[in-house]
Amino acid sequence: MSDKIQRGSTSLALKAGFWYVVSNFLVKAISFITTPIFTRLMTPEHYGEFSNYASWQTTLLIITGAELYNTLSRAYYDYTEDYDKYVSSVTITSFLLTVGMYGLFLLCRPWIFTVVAIPPQLVHMLFFTLAFQSCKAVWLARERTLYRYKSVAVVSMLNLVLPTLIALALVLWLPMEQRLDARIYGTYIPMSLIGLACAGSMLLKGRSFRTEHVKYALKLSMPLLVHYLTVSLLTSSNTMVTKSMLSAEAAALVSITTSTIHILTVLFQALSGAVTTWLMDNLNQNNHSIVRKGILLYTTGVSVVAIGTILLAPEIVWILGGKQYMAATVLIPGLVLGIVFQSVASVFNIILTYDKNLVKTAIYTGVIAVVSIAAKILMLPTMGYDVLPWINAIGFAMLFAVNYVLVKRAGYGKFINIKAVMAVILACAIVVVMSFFVYEHTVIRYSVIGAFAAAFLVVLFKYRHVIIKFVKTKLRSKKANA
Numbered sequence: 001m002s003d004k005i006q007r008g009s010t011s012l013a014l015k016a017g018f019w020y021v022v023s024n025f026l027v028k029a030i031s032f033i034t035t036p037i038f039t040r041l042m043t044p045e046h047y048g049e050f051s052n053y054a055s056w057q058t059t060l061l062i063i064t065g066a067e068l069y070n071t072l073s074r075a076y077y078d079y080t081e082d083y084d085k086y087v088s089s090v091t092i093t094s095f096l097l098t099v100g101m102y103g104l105f106l107l108c109r110p111w112i113f114t115v116v117a118i119p120p121q122l123v124h125m126l127f128f129t130l131a132f133q134s135c136k137a138v139w140l141a142r143e144r145t146l147y148r149y150k151s152v153a154v155v156s157m158l159n160l161v162l163p164t165l166i167a168l169a170l171v172l173w174l175p176m177e178q179r180l181d182a183r184i185y186g187t188y189i190p191m192s193l194i195g196l197a198c199a200g201s202m203l204l205k206g207r208s209f210r211t212e213h214v215k216y217a218l219k220l221s222m223p224l225l226v227h228y229l230t231v232s233l234l235t236s237s238n239t240m241v242t243k244s245m246l247s248a249e250a251a252a253l254v255s256i257t258t259s260t261i262h263i264l265t266v267l268f269q270a271l272s273g274a275v276t277t278w279l280m281d282n283l284n285q286n287n288h289s290i291v292r293k294g295i296l297l298y299t300t301g302v303s304v305v306a307i308g309t310i311l312l313a314p315e316i317v318w319i320l321g322g323k324q325y326m327a328a329t330v331l332i333p334g335l336v337l338g339i340v341f342q343s344v345a346s347v348f349n350i351i352l353t354y355d356k357n358l359v360k361t362a363i364y365t366g367v368i369a370v371v372s373i374a375a376k377i378l379m380l381p382t383m384g385y386d387v388l389p390w391i392n393a394i395g396f397a398m399l400f401a402v403n404y405v406l407v408k409r410a411g412y413g414k415f416i417n418i419k420a421v422m423a424v425i426l427a428c429a430i431v432v433v434m435s436f437f438v439y440e441h442t443v444i445r446y447s448v449i450g451a452f453a454a455a456f457l458v459v460l461f462k463y464r465h466v467i468i469k470f471v472k473t474k475l476r477s478k479k480a481n482a
Contacts, residue, residue: 041171046180053118053184057126057133062232064098065134067224069141071217073276074353076145077284078216087142088206089213091199094134102127122184129188132195139198145277155194163190223358227349230362230369231342234395257331257389260316261339264309268302268343272350279347280354283415291415295347299421302343303428306336310435311449329439333432334389340428341396344421348403355410364402368395 042050068090079086105123118126136159143152167186174182275298282291309316313332317325352358372395379387407413438445 037168042179042183043176046183050180050183053122053126056118057129057188060101060126061130061133061137062225062229064101064130065094065137066097066218067221067228068094068097068134068217069137070224070353071220072138072141073145073280074220074356075213075216077280079213082208083142084202084206085208085210086206086213086216087138087202088208089210090217091135091138091202091206092209093214093217094138095131095199098127098131098134101130125184125188129192129195132192132199134195135199135202136191136195139202142202144273147277155198159191159194162194163187166190220353220356220358223362224353226362227358227365230365231399233369234372234392257317257328257335260309260313260332261335264306264336264339265342267305268339269346271298271302272343272346275347276350279350283351283354283412288414292417295344295415296417296420296424298347299344299424302340303424306340306428307431308452310336310431311438311445311452313435314439330436331385331389333435334393337429337432338389338392338396340425341393341400344425345396345400345403348400348407348416351407351412351415352403352410355412357406357410360406361403364406365399368398368402371395 071090072087075086075090076083105127109120136155140152140155143149143155163186167183170182170186171179275294279291279294282294310333313329314326317329317332349358349361352361372391375391376388379391404416404418407416438448
């Protein structure tokens with residue numbers, strides 16, 4: 001496979017990253033926007049059934065997909081000339097893993113259907129979707145690795161907009177008793193067909209299935225599977241533990257903060273996904289200074305968004321839940337700080353993926369998750385849900401520290417300006433501490449927001465010539481290609 005692009009180019013990474021971040025964030029935004037529509041068109045029982053189905057689909061996708069798609073960015077450097085053959089092998093492996101899991105479900109049907117609480121006829125649909133969702137994830141990872149972000153943006157948008165519109169049309173058209181099936185089939189059949197098309201495209205290009213590729217992929221993906229499952233558990237356990245140890249009312253307050261954190265997590269995951277290929281390219285080219293600047297810029301961007309979220313937390317909680325949930329506002333700063341640590345740690349994880357050195361981070365992540373959940377169970381009954389954000393923040397700070405030590409021991413410490421990165425995170429932590437004061441003084445809070453907005457405008461004005469030059473260059477490029 002020949003390279004016709006300048007891999008590692010910062011300008012290419014910015015353009016590609018823009019498409020990737022915007023498409024991913026818009027896709028999730030559409031999902032949030034349509035939720036109130038479906039809750040009003042379906043009975044609470046049917047909507048609960050669909051939510052349970054969607055939750056299992058999301059959870060099982062991590063398991064059946066085995067994070068195989070996350071190996072493509074690293075495999076590019078080892079299988080550059082046979083890259084499409086590697087992609088083909090991974091696509092088939094991903095499909096076979098899903099079929100194997102489906103067989104296990106059928107063998108254990110007397111009790112497993114009760115556990116998942118999904119009607120048997122919908123379980124078949126669930127695994128049909130999972131098989132091709134995994135293939136689509138592989139296709140998107142391939143396109144992203146090759147810097148084809150426009151195709152990623154188009155398919156990502158198509159994958160949500162088309163199923164959402166079809167499901168909405170069916171729900172409006174069919175009677176109330178059939179709307180659950182309408183929502184599920186209308187959503188997941190189009191998604192599956194898009195995934196099928198992606199699978200067909202990759203198999204036609206690669207036409208290969210090699211055990212060498214499978215061994216390589218599984219060796220790299222298994223630690224990633226453990227890592228991502230446990231990181232997800234650190235946040236998702238908040239609501240579950242609160243409901244179990246306190247009450248449903250307390251869990252409702254925590255769930256509002258979880259929604260806020262989910263929005264941030266989606267954005268930051270899109271950002272880390274956007275920089276993955278660029279970072280690995282520059283690691284491969286041994287560009288120390290470029291990577292150091294890039295990681296610092298990434299950390300600064302994440303912290304700026306986090307600080308904005310903290311300052312606007314009262315408004316965010318009011319929009320998501322209304323006045324009855326305003327008590328949840330004080331939980332957000334600590335949770336946001338935890339997400340900042342997690343987001344920077346994810347960059348360290350990209351470096352460890354490039355180094356193919358992931359077993360230790362998977363083990364440490366699992367240990368941190370278990371200790372954090374145990375702390376929540378022990379401390380919530382006596383200290384209340386106010387302690388949750390700090391347990392999460394400490395847990396993710398430990399994850400940050402462990403991953404940095406592993407990166408440094410692997411010989412990549414020179415790629416990270418750790419003092420500058422920590423200074424930026426410290427600034428974010430100071431805002432977290434100050435937030436409890438400014439929440440009680442609205443005038444001061446809006447003054448601080450105004451100061452941040454003014455500083456942002458000053459930066460835009462200072463670099464206006466660079467921005468204008470960049471836009472003009474892109475416009476001339478488009479005219480030349482027209």
